[in-house]
Amino acid sequence: MSSDGTPALATALQGIRGAVRQDVALAPFTHLRIGGNADWFVEPYAEEDAARVVAICHELGAPIHILGGGSNLVVADSGVRGVVLYLGNLNRIVRDGSRVTAGAGCTLPSLLRTTKDAGLAGLERLTGIPAQVGGAVAMNAGTRDGETFDQLVSLTVVERDGTIAVRGPDAFSPSYRNGGLGGAIVLQAAFELENDSPQAIFDRFSASLKARNATQPVTQRSVGCVFQNPAGDAAGRLIEASDGKSMARGAVTVSDLHANYFLNNGGGSAADFMALVADVRSRVRDRHGVELELEVQLWGF
Ligand SMILES: Cc1cc2nc3c(=O)[nH]c(=O)nc-3n(C[C@H](O)[C@H](O)[C@H](O)COP(=O)(O)OP(=O)(O)OC[C@H]3O[C@@H](n4cnc5c(N)ncnc54)[C@H](O)[C@@H]3O)c2cc1C
Incomplete structure (x- = not known):
């Protein structure tokens, strides 16, 4: 058995009512359209099945991530190990x-x-x-x-x-x-x-x-605000005031409509996104002495 209990996980997940799939691309489930695969992707039909998946991961020590609309997520290019639990069927x-x-x-x-x-x-x-x-x-x-x-x-x-x-x-x-x-x-x-x-x-x-x-660039691929607003200020204002609107890494750019939005203009990677995060943080720190905190959730880094 591998260290994350994969064969035992495969057996236990067989009893779940819902779709249970292996090696599933996560990028299409994220607004940014970036990221690698999940080892397991489980879409339970009912609450009891969702709870059972959580219990199985707990018992086997397998990592579990809960996926919602994927609108605030950056998934690593190498994906995530263990189970991604997607609750899209629980929509009553x-x-x-x-x-x-x-x-x-x-x-x-x-x-x-x-x-x-x-x-x-x-x-x-x-x-x-x-x-x-x-x-x-x-x-x-x-x-x-x-x-x-x-x-x-x-x-x-x-x-x-x-x-x-x-x-x-x-x-x-x-x-x-x-x-x-x-x-x-x-x-x-x-x-x-x-x-x-x-x-x-x-x-x-x-x-x-x-x-x-x-x-806001609502029709483009983003995660909404990348950074939290620091007390009494706005991250977008600080980035703009640091001439951050021209910054880019690969296909990931700072939006010129709202500087706290980073856009995947097609073919961007999680590595590009994180490099741009580091560049923008460093620029704002140098120009304004403010340390920006991430709002976006990171998986698999
Ligand atoms: C164009 C755009 C505009 C946005 N505007 C706003 C805005 O105005 N205000 C704002 O606050 N945000 C905004 N966002 C960010 C985002 O929509 C929010 O953070 C939202 O709450 C994320 O929800 P989600 O279902 O997409 O979660 P996901 O992105 O899938 O996940 C976000 C986090 O929630 C956790 N999670 C998901 N479902 C569950 C669950 N059932 N139980 C426990 N944890 C769970 C995940 O594990 C992850 O840690 C915007 C994003 C975009 C792309």
């Missing part, structure tokens, strides 16, 4: 009055459309974020209008040993772009919303999208 949305519960694999745009049509307001502050619900909770994704934890009232999670639990938001420590989940994996999230007219929600939704489209 259930309404109970003003409370809406969404599966981790439901996309935010689809959840926002559903809640808008139902006349339930609050989530439109997350307009334009190309996440799945699980990834939005894990990152506490947000905009200047608010963040994912603002309306969150309960989470169904699977702990790293495979136990499923339902917890209130007080059980976690959310902060800026970090859900503070302590390793828990989101299966479902419940949001308490407010009644409003679908037209009023749509108007706010459209205004946010319009502003976003004018200031």
Whole structure:
């Protein structure tokens, strides 16, 4: 048996209801379209199967990564070992009055459309974020209008040993772009919303999208903001003020629309991306004495 327990993993994963595949390219699952393969790629049909995959990895000591919409990920060119768990099938949305519960694999745009049509307001502050619900909770994704934890009232999670639990938001420590989940994996999230007219929600939704489209390269391959905003400042402003908009490594360039976005213009590699991260960090450190912290999540480095 190899050190990561691969033959035992192969046997154990046979019992999972869902697609279980070996050696799967991860680049198509990321917005940046960069990165190597996963040893195992598992798409369970149901929450119990997702929990079972987590328990199996725990028992066998196999590495596990949870993939959402891939909109905040850079995967190493050499890929990742062990299991990538993709929860795209857990995408149900259930309404109970003003409370809406969404599966981790439901996309935010689809959840926002559903809640808008139902006349339930609050989530439109997350307009334009190309996440799945699980990834939005894990990152506490947000905009200047608010963040994912603002309306969150309960989470169904699977702990790293495979136990499923339902917890209130007080059980976690959310902060800026970090859900503070302590390793828990989101299966479902419940949001308490407010009644409003679908037209009023749509108007706010459209205004946010319009502003976003004018200031961010939304149609190009990126991971959104590469760096967190330092307290009282904006990473994009610091990069621009450091003449960073002309910087590039291979096919990966700093966006000239928003300097905190790096673009894969086709054929870029994770090595290019990381080299550009190092160059930009060093430039901002030299010019402004600020150490930029990564917002983007790195897998396999
Ligand atoms: C064009 C563009 C615009 C963006 N704009 C914004 C913005 O305005 N605000 C903002 O905050 N972000 C923004 N982002 C970044 C990104 O959308 C968010 O960070 C988002 O929360 C990532 O969600 P995801 O589902 O794509 O997660 P992924 O990128 O797949 O994963 C991100 C992290 O979440 C973890 N994760 C995923 N699913 C789960 C789960 N079910 N349980 C536990 N952990 C999980 C992953 O393991 C990983 O660590 C933008 C990105 C792009 C490409």
